Each structure stands twice: as C-alpha cells, then as structure tokens.
Amino acid sequence: MNNIRLRFAPSPTGFLHIGNLRTALFGYLIAQNLGGKFILRIEDTDQKREVNDAVDKLLNVLSWVGIDFDEGPHRGGPFAPYTQTERLDIYQKYIQELLDKDLAYHCFCSAERLEEMREKQTANKLAPRYDRACRDLTREEVEKRIAQGEKYVIRQKMPLTGEIKVYDELRGEISFQASDLEDHVLIKSDGVPTYQFANIVDDHLMEITHVTRGDEWLPSYPKNILLYQAFGWTPPKFIHFPLILNQTGGKLSKRQGDVFVEDYQAKGYLPEALINFCVLLGWHSKDGKEIYSLKELLTAFDIKGLGSSPAIFDSEKLDFFNGYYIRQKTLTELADLCRPYLSDISVDQTYLEKVVGLAQDRMKKLSDINELTDFIFAEKLDYDSSLLIWKALTAEEVKSNLSELKGIMEKVEDINWNKTYLEAQIIEYIKTNDKKVGDYLWPLRVALTGLKNSPGPFEVADTLGKEQSLNRIELALSKK
Ligand code: GLU
Numbered sequence: 001m002n003n004i005r006l007r008f009a010p011s012p013t014g015f016l017h018i019g020n021l022r023t024a025l026f027g028y029l030i031a032q033n034l035g036g037k038f039i040l041r042i043e044d045t046d047q048k049r050e051v052n053d054a055v056d057k058l059l060n061v062l063s064w065v066g067i068d069f070d071e072g073p074h075r076g077g078p079f080a081p082y083t084q085t086e087r088l089d090i091y092q093k094y095i096q097e098l099l100d101k102d103l104a105y106h107c108f109c110s111a112e113r114l115e116e117m118r119e120k121q122t123a124n125k126l127a128p129r130y131d132r133a134c135r136d137l138t139r140e141e142v143e144k145r146i147a148q149g150e151k152y153v154i155r156q157k158m159p160l161t162g163e164i165k166v167y168d169e170l171r172g173e174i175s176f177q178a179s180d181l182e183d184h185v186l187i188k189s190d191g192v193p194t195y196q197f198a199n200i201v202d203d204h205l206m207e208i209t210h211v212t213r214g215d216e217w218l219p220s221y222p223k224n225i226l227l228y229q230a231f232g233w234t235p236p237k238f239i240h241f242p243l244i245l246n247q248t249g250g251k252l253s254k255r256q257g258d259v260f261v262e263d264y265q266a267k268g269y270l271p272e273a274l275i276n277f278c279v280l281l282g283w284h285s286k287d288g289k290e291i292y293s294l295k296e297l298l299t300a301f302d303i304k305g306l307g308s309s310p311a312i313f314d315s316e317k318l319d320f321f322n323g324y325y326i327r328q329k330t331l332t333e334l335a336d337l338c339r340p341y342l343s344d345i346s347v348d349q350t351y352l353e354k355v356v357g358l359a360q361d362r363m364k365k366l367s368d369i370n371e372l373t374d375f376i377f378a379e380k381l382d383y384d385s386s387l388l389i390w391k392a393l394t395a396e397e398v399k400s401n402l403s404e405l406k407g408i409m410e411k412v413e414d415i416n417w418n419k420t421y422l423e424a425q426i427i428e429y430i431k432t433n434d435k436k437v438g439d440y441l442w443p444l445r446v447a448l449t450g451l452k453n454s455p456g457p458f459e460v461a462d463t464l465g466k467e468q469s470l471n472r473i474e475l476a477l478s479k480k
Helices: 018-034 054-065 088-100 111-123 139-147 195-205 215-231 261-267 271-279 294-300 315-327 331-341 349-359 368-377 395-411 419-432 437-449 457-464 466-478
Strands: 005-008 037-040 104-107 153-156 163-168 172-177 185-187 210-214 237-241
Touching: 005 018, 005 210, 018 037, 018 054, 018 210, 018 237, 018 261, 018 271, 018 294, 054 261, 054 271, 088 104, 088 153, 088 185, 088 195, 088 215, 104 139, 153 215, 163 215, 163 237, 172 215, 185 195, 195 215, 210 215, 215 237, 271 294, 271 315, 331 349, 331 368, 349 368, 349 457, 368 457, 395 419, 395 437, 395 466, 419 437, 419 457, 437 457, 437 466, 457 466
Parallel strands: 005 037, 210 237
Antiparallel strands: 104 153, 153 185, 163 172
C-alpha cells in the first residue's frame, strides 16, 4: 500500500446533491485507481442549522450506491475523529500560529457595520467585500478590546498585491489576482472555524495527498494555497471536477428538476443507473464504452479520461441507463424492487413477478410500475367501446371476433393457460380461417387491458388468468 490518501469532505445537509455523488464517486475511483485510501470527513462547522441524523442519511445513501471508505466517522481510523465539530480543540493551536505570524487578525466589526458597508459597496456598484477596517489594529488595542469582552472573528491576512498561482491536475496552472481576494473569516465569533480553515488544517493533519472536489471550489483554491504557505506546509495535489450544467447551460437547480440523490432513489432510480450516469459527467473511457457497473469501473476508470469542460446533466440519459438496468434484473429481483411502490404491497410474489414481467420493457423507473400495471389490478376496466374497433371493422364484427376468441379460450384448460399455448391456439385459428391478425388481436388486447397502448394480449391473458380474462372479454361484449 502506498501513502496516497484522498478524502470526500461533504458538509452534510440531510440530502446528497447529485454533484456531490459524482465527487464521491470520482474520489473513490481515483483512490482505487492509485491504490490509495479513501477517507470520509464530515465538514459540519459551517452548518447554520443542526441537521439531525444527516450523517447517517449520507452514509445510507452512499452505501446504497456502493461507495465505501477506508476511514471515516463510521469506520474510525488513525486520524479520528473524522467529524470537524469533534475536532474543535485542534484548530485553536493552528489559528494561534497564524496570529503569531501576523498572517491572521482579530476583527471586531459588528454585523450591523458589515451590513452597512455591503450596502454602500453595492450602491457604488462595487463587489461586496470586507474593507479590512481591523487589519491594522495595534496589538495593544486588540488585547484591550478582547479584555473588554468585545466579540470578534479572526480573518486571514491576504496579500494586497501580486498573483497567486495554483496548479490543478486537470487544468494546469491558474492565476488569481491577490487584489481579488477577501480577508475572509477563519474563526467565527463563537470560536468555531469556518470550512476554509478547518478543511486545510484537517487535510494536512490527515495526510491527504489528493484533494478531489467540484469546480465550484476553484475560487477557494488560492485562499487554500495561501493557508498552506502561511503554515509552511506542502499542499496536496488538487483535482477540480468540471461543472455540471443543465441542458440550457445553466446551473443545476431544484427549479428545473431533482438535484438530490434521495429524490431519484424515492422515484425508483437504481443505484447502478445513478453510478453509470454520474461517472460520465466529466469522464469518458478510452474506447467510448458507456455502460459500466461500479465493479467494472474499479478497473476501467483511469484519471486520463477526466476532462475539464462542463458536463451536461441529461435526464433522458439517466432514464436510459435506469431502463437498461431495470431490464437486467430478474423478475424476482424486479418484483422485490417494485413492491414498495405498489398500492397493495401484499400482492402474491409469483403473481407480482408476472405483473412486473409485463412492465419491465417499458419501465423507466420503478415507480412507473403503478401506471403501467394499474389495468391488471383494476376490478372493472373503464374504457370507451370505440377503442375496441380496429381499422375498418364494424362494432358487430368486433363483437363477433371477440366471441369466437372467447369460445377458443374457454376450451383452454387451466393447466395450459399460458402465453405460449394461448398464442399458438389463437394464431392457428386466425390463420386457418384466413382472417387478419389485427382484426382479432386488437379487440382482444383492448378487452383485456382497456388501453390504447399496452403489452400484448397473450402475456396479459397469461397474467390475468382464465377467469379474469374471460370476464373482461364478457365485459367488452356487453358494451354498447
Ligand atoms: N466541505 C466542502 C463541501 O461541502 C468540501 C470542499 C472540499 O472538498 O474541499 O463540499
């Protein structure tokens, strides 16, 4: 085992954004690819509100998709604890080091003053940014104000001029102007560090060698690097994964559809589909192959396939993958997966397997099972008799065709009541009598399903059983 260590460092909110799933997935795969360790660290110091069991929920959804960690709050490890709010004592020493080096400073500005300052800046068309009012307070004044009990935050002292050059493994060198950087807060007024500070201290202490995260963290990168420099630490390698955009080129947002993995899970997207879909958001294989299981990715994934241009979130593609993986399931597996979505979850297993068999080819997600098979469970079908008419047939001809079929079907013994036998009997009858297949099968299918589009009549009759099928044909015959 080498000393390569990657971490996934989410701020748990109770839901996992699809972009964060991709970050976790890429991190996991790169760690595997490099033969290193994958670590989960919970960055919960910036949380405005306490989200109960957010970490448990996060772990559940990650384990549902099959992503696991070598170290983390649930696994323990040599650098425990892995949750930042359990590490608060650790950060004190490091902020003191920055204060001593004069690379950080106390700021006593009140929330009101900051608000007023921002309003003025906005009115003057300036980007709202801390005006550094406390940057040059004397040590005596700082001590006096602390002694008087004034509240303060601690800010990072940014260079005022010059360029900060950073290196991203996918993009190469990127330059930022120091003058664009704010003296941002490292320690909040309650003594708790911000993400920006705790993240760096922990990456260093946990001996992280590669930081893998989304592109939205690129603006933080120069600030991160300045902190490494301030401490005299060697930074890890950084890989920022490309942005994920919606199909109109905008930011993925809740308004245009689901953005949380849990939403997809609830609707009946399979973990295999989400993984396959996510891995292609910024990565491609050498040979252009697109269908990948997580297991296959463990060997096929290669950092060289990562790109830096934005990835487009195409929900039709996700549906395609989901449909594909639904069709890979055995009927027993699919019945088990669909059961929670049914209005009557106590349906007999063998029967349910037949029912899902009818829907498997058309399903895009598990929750489709209801809509696709409602007609099977319906007590009495409700449809207009005109639907029974095929092409130029008259209502009388339709009824006569249905009666003929009823006659044949009545004679089929229970033991032979299956798709293949029914099909053989009926098709033979149609052929021998030199009739047209559509003239018989359309009315039969409608009589059995009440639908314009549905699975074929023989599979439906097989699933419904003899009694139900004949009742439904009877109903069709009695329609005005
Ligand atoms: N805590 C950050 C987040 O919520 C992690 C950023 C990073 O990976 O450095 O995503």
